[in-house]
Amino acid sequence: MAVVTEIRHSTPTPTPLPPRPRASANRVAAWGALIVVLGAAIWSVADLEINIASMVQSLGNAADFTSRVFPLDFPPLGELLVMTGQTLAIVVVATVLAVLLSLPVAIFAASNTTSGPVMHGAARIIIVLSRAVPDLIFAIIFFRLFGLGALPGILALGLHSIGMIGKLYADAIEELDGGPAEAVRATGGSRVQWITSTVIPQLMPQLIATALHRFDINLRTSVLLGYVGVGGIGLELANALRTMQYQRGMALALIILLLCIGVEMLSGAVRARLLGRVRPGRGGARGFIDRIAAGWITAPRGGREPQRTRAGRIRIAPQWDSERIRRFAGVGLTVAIVALATLYADLNFSTLLKDLLAVPQLMGIFLPPSPQDLLGTLLESMLVTIQIGLAATLLGLVLALPIGILAARNVAPSARVANLFRTIIVVIRGLPELILAIVFIVITGLGPIPGTLALAIGSVGLLGKLVADSLEETDVRVQDAVRATGxxxxxxxxxxxxxxxxxxxxxxxxxxxxxxxxxxxxLGIVGAGGIGFYLLNASRVQAFDVVSFIIVMVLVTVLAVEALAVWTRRTLR
Structure with missing residues (x-):
């Protein structure tokens, strides 16, 4: 007898999804703050009257500008070499000073090498304040304290550079392999011994690469500091434009542009070799631009492989091959360049001690800060400076987002597209903002518009690169999982x-x-609007109480933006 069993198919009960977690009050407040910043940026663009109509009205000025600029009036070769040598000497000495000061600050600022919470906090404060105070303000103060010469420019560039170099060094130290340091400590090595024998050698490639990158930045800034008396090609450019010698001024601007590109190409090639990004066989315009970018356009994402012996073991001491000989020669050449730059900068060390002893007395002229009868004007100018920063960031973001997205190799449709947009980013980053601001000032006239446009174009270079790098650092496994669902x-x-x-x-x-x-x-000191114009004028008429008041205004504004950025990053992480 057959038994038939009926099989019933039951519909599976769907598992309910877990409820979406409620956003915390801090997270809601952070997004609200970002919306307020976005609204302020949109209002700034409208209030500064940055629109297509104003651009069209300036086309006639562009034609007049071209007729007044050409033919270019280049200075004699001897004068050009002298002013270029002065600029390079100041930048070299300032960068070396910044590295020497930043390294100990970074060691105390890094959580894995600091000596305690007090030194850790003090080092972090030094880094933040160095970044917050613009080098222009440092230069104005040091010119009053030490007088004319290369020393104020060197100190201004060097101290401001601590903010960037110290932060990057501290971050790099925290990411180092802690195994070698633990091994040295286990053998009884002192703190100085394990830092000098394990931290510094591992940090050396990043140390040199960051110093070269800062050298590029200091070269551009030294030109701008020529407006407050720092010698070199920037001072000659300021004098030419101040006397409306546009043919000479734009000739010097072209020389500055070529100098920046040449120095960036040289330092980029060195950084690429240090970071293991050298790829043979690149030629033509693409290879030229790739060398400027330190191999960023076509470089693989991995780092350099360690040297190995014939048996396959990792070599702990590099052999004396051609590569090591070149490095040794490079160190010797670097020492010689620094020595020559120090001599050429003509630093007067004999009067330095006397000037340092007079610093407490001279600092009294800056205190107490006072706006005199310019409080309303200064507050309005500070607001314009903030508007320029907001508008330039928004305009730069609109262009940088699509460019950066297409420059990311894991997002771009093809490698050719990614390399093309990476090349565009590098070319834009090679344009000094000062040169762009001067061109826009002559075309559109004095005011905040030229400064905003110059900073917006500069933002495309930096933001585009950061966007591309951030996209490439995402976890591709998440993307593959979503793609697998169709x-x-x-x-x-x-x-x-x-x-x-x-x-x-x-x-x-x-x-x-x-x-x-x-x-x-x-950029305000060249007529691009904002508080910089009043800062320069106050220093010229020796109203140092007004100078210190403006310094406090700028410092408070920058620290407020810094605090907002830190709080937002921590909240939305």
Missing amino acids: ATGSQVFYAATLRQAMPQFIAHILYQLDVNIRSATL
Whole structure:
């Protein structure tokens, strides 16, 4: 007898999704603050009257500008070499000074090498304050304390550079392998011994690469400091434009542009070799630009492989091959260049001690800070400076986002597209903002518009690179998982890639805003609007109480933006 059993198919009960976690009050407040910043940026663009109509009205000025500039009036070769040598000497000595001061600060600022919470906090404060005070303000103070010469410019560039170099060194130290340091400590090595034998050797490639990158930045800034008396090609450019000698001024501007590109190409090639990004066989325009970018356009993401013996073991001491001989010769050449730069800068060490002893007395002329009868004007100018920074960041972001997205190799449709947009980013980064501001001032006239446009173009270079790097650092496994469900390319980008990179995007945008506000202060001295114009005038008429009041205003503004950026990054992480 057959038994038939009926099989019933039951519908599985769907598992309910867990409830979405409620956003914390801090997270809501952080997003609210970002919305307020976005609204302020949109208002700044409208209030500064940056629109297509104003650009069209300036086309006639562009034609007049071209007729007044050409033919270019280049200075005699001897004068050109002298002023270029002065500029390079100041920048070399300032960068070396910054590295020597930044390394101990970074060691105390890094959590794995600091001696205690007090020194850790003090080092972090030094880094923040050095970044917050623009080099222009340092230069004005040191010119009053030490008089004319190269020393004020060297100190201004060197002390301000501690903010960037010290932070990058501290971050690099915290990412080093702690195994060698633990091994040295286990053998009874002192703190100085394990730092000098394990931390410094591991840090050396990043140390040199960061110093070369800062050298490029200091070269551009030294030209701008020529407006407050720092010698070299920047001072000659300021004198030419101040007397409306546009043919000579734009000739010097072209020389500055070529000098910046040449120095950046040289330092980029050295950085690429140090970081293991050398790829043979690149030629033509693409190879030229790739060398400027330290191999960033076509470089693999991995680092350099350690040297090994024939048996396959990792070599702990490099052999004396051609590569080591070149490095040794490079060290000797670097020492010689620094020595020559120090001599050429003509530093008067005999009067330095006397000037240092007079510092407490001279500092009294800056105290107490007072706006005199210019409080309303100064507050309005400070607001314009903030508006320039906000508007430039917004305009730069609009252009940098698509360029940076297409420059990311894990997002771009092809490697050719990624390399093309990486090349565009490098070319834009090679344009000094000072030169752009001068051109826009002559075309559109004095005011905040030329400064905003110059900073917006500069923002495309930095923001575009940061966006591309952030997208490439996302976890590709998340993207592969979304793609495996049948999602399209745009769905993968918005659901997996962009969501991972969003916290980094926000951090980069706020960092760019911080940079633009400080840069707007600098560009104000050439007539690009904002508080910089009044800062320069107050120093010229020796109203140092007004100078110190403006310094306090700038410092408070920059620190407020810095605090907002730090709080937002921590909240939205």
